[in-house]
Amino acid sequence: MIEKLKTSSILYIDDEIEILNNAVEFLSFYCKQVYAAKDGYEGLELYKKHKPDIIITDINMPKLNGLKMIRKIREEDKDTKIIIITAFIETKYLMEAVELGLLKYLQKPVSQISLLPVLKLCMHELFDKKSSFEIEKDLVYDLFNQSLFLTKNQVLLTKKELMFLDLLVKNHKRVVKYEELNMFVWNGLMSEDAMRSLVKELRRKLSKTAVKNISGIGYQINEYT
Structure with a gap:
């Protein structure tokens, strides 16, 4: 352990x-x-x-x-x-x-x-208790290795995409605020365009519904049930 x-x-x-x-x-x-x-x-x-x-x-x-x-x-x-x-x-x-x-x-x-x-x-x-998180069917995030897999094939993410996704998955029961993402991923130097661009790219790699935007608050990851 x-x-x-x-x-x-x-x-x-x-x-x-x-x-x-x-x-x-x-x-x-x-x-x-x-x-x-x-x-x-x-x-x-x-x-x-x-x-x-x-x-x-x-x-x-x-x-x-x-x-x-x-x-x-x-x-x-x-x-x-x-x-x-x-x-x-x-x-x-x-x-x-x-x-x-x-x-x-x-x-x-x-x-x-x-x-x-x-x-x-x-x-x-x-x-x-939970070493992996299923975002959608066959789309799984490995918490231990910090890796994303689609039908058991690894999905390549940039460093910031991985940090963004990891934070959302570890806090999947709540909405992660814009301010938190700014500090954690961009070290407090984020622009709105940079965040929108990152989320757009993540949705392309995951799915359109994987990352949910709560207007005026932040983002939350989808959990497959």
């Missing part, structure tokens, strides 16, 4: 810089990408920009604490796997953690060895 981490991204948030740096160094051996933030505000900005698969965050931090940050994320995203780390396990925090649908909590100090079983659990949640 650990090998699947090689395709995943993690956002690690902690205001203790030494702990943060050590965690990032360790996780970089296992993950495709590790993002680091030293407070909840910075963590929220990095989440919006990169849409990581897993978030590991401290609770007590300056500017914006971990639970308030998670609550903002959960307003739109119910699926990203989130782990909290805390020096003190308090009932009020645990109750709020349950409400926010967190995957796990760990008590400080968190050893590198204790992180691995939790990451394995994340991989199980991310991939084993």
Whole structure:
């Protein structure tokens, strides 16, 4: 299961810089990408920009604490796997953690060895329950390998098309807002023409009905049933 981490991204948030740096160094051996933030505000900005698969965050931090940050994320995203780390396990925090649908909590100090079983659990949640997503009959997106197949033949996508599709599939139960796509795919530098052109090309490669536009809001991927 650990090998699947090689395709995943993690956002690690902690205001203790030494702990943060050590965690990032360790996780970089296992993950495709590790993002680091030293407070909840910075963590929220990095989440919006990169849409990581897993978030590991401290609770007590300056500017914006971990639970308030998670609550903002959960307003739109119910699926990203989130782990909290805390020096003190308090009932009020645990109750709020349950409400926010967190995957796990760990008590400080968190050893590198204790992180691995939790990451394995994340991989199980991310991939084993559903490793592929069927957009339309015989049109399947492989979440693990980030590849698209039509009748078992791979459909070639550009980097931005793949990023766009991957974000939609991972959030298929909701409409992905224009602002999210702009930050994730174009790094905040998108033009309306660029997005329309990309969606037009994706529909050509998938089907005309695969990517649905919700006027004034964003896009949502079709799921074959």
